[in-house]
Amino acid sequence: xxxxxxxxxxxxxxxxxxxxxxxxxxxxxxxxxxxxxxxxxxxxxxxxxxxxxxxxxxxxxxxxxxxxxxxxxxxxxxxxxxxxxxxxxxxxxxxxxxxxxxxxxxxxxxxxxxxxxxxxxxxxxxxxxxxxxxxxxxxxxxxxxxxxxxxxxxxxxxxxxxxxxxxxxxxx
Numbered sequence: 001x002x003x004x005x006x007x008x009x010x011x012x013x014x015x016x017x018x019x020x021x022x023x024x025x026x027x028x029x030x031x032x033x034x035x036x037x038x039x040x041x042x043x044x045x046x047x048x049x050x051x052x053x054x055x056x057x058x059x060x061x062x063x064x065x066x067x068x069x070x071x072x073x074x075x076x077x078x079x080x081x082x083x084x085x086x087x088x089x090x091x092x093x094x095x096x097x098x099x100x101x102x103x104x105x106x107x108x109x110x111x112x113x114x115x116x117x118x119x120x121x122x123x124x125x126x127x128x129x130x131x132x133x134x135x136x137x138x139x140x141x142x143x144x145x146x147x148x149x150x151x152x153x154x155x156x157x158x159x160x161x162x163x164x165x166x167x168x169x170x171x172x
Contacts, residue, residue, distance in 0.1 A: 015040075019046045021043050022041065022042045023043065032082065035140070038079065042087050043088045043090075044087055044089045048101075051097060060096070070088055072085070073114070074114045074115060074139075074141060076117050076121055076139075089102050089105075090103040114145060121139060122139055122150065132146040
């Protein structure tokens with residue numbers, strides 16, 4: 001019997017980031033939000049080439065590892081069950097600008113906890129006649145997330161603030 005490697009786990013779960021490694025207890029079933037779910041456990045770490053805040057390179061300024069941050073990332077369903085990746089992201093401290101930053105992954109956008117594949121699946125499903133609530137239920141996300149994925153360029157709050165009004169003088 002062959003041993004399970006990080007590469008096999010990545011292939012089965014669709015995770016393609018090379019900087020993500022998996023622990024010995026890499027997968028288990030849990031109840032999350034009242035549903036039986038598949039949970040993967042991994043760690044994201046690497047040596048940064050530069051600070052993401054100030055831009056100093058690691059040769060110029062010392063960048064040190066500064067703990068981890070646990071994120072729960074929503075993945076596409078597996079075996080018709082909601083699937084999550086519990087990812088320990090490495091945090092770094094830049095001694096040049098005295099700030100911290102977190103390791104980033106190609107799996108998700110910055111400051112987002114829903115994988116790019118889920119967003120892609122939602123936007124492709126938005127082409128067909130289906131309610132946003134149904135799509136949200138099928139992908140284990142909120143209806144707001146579905147709305148943002150289907151209509152990525154519309155922002156009603158920003159559109160309203162761009163309007164300018166001119167008061168006409170009654171004498172003109």
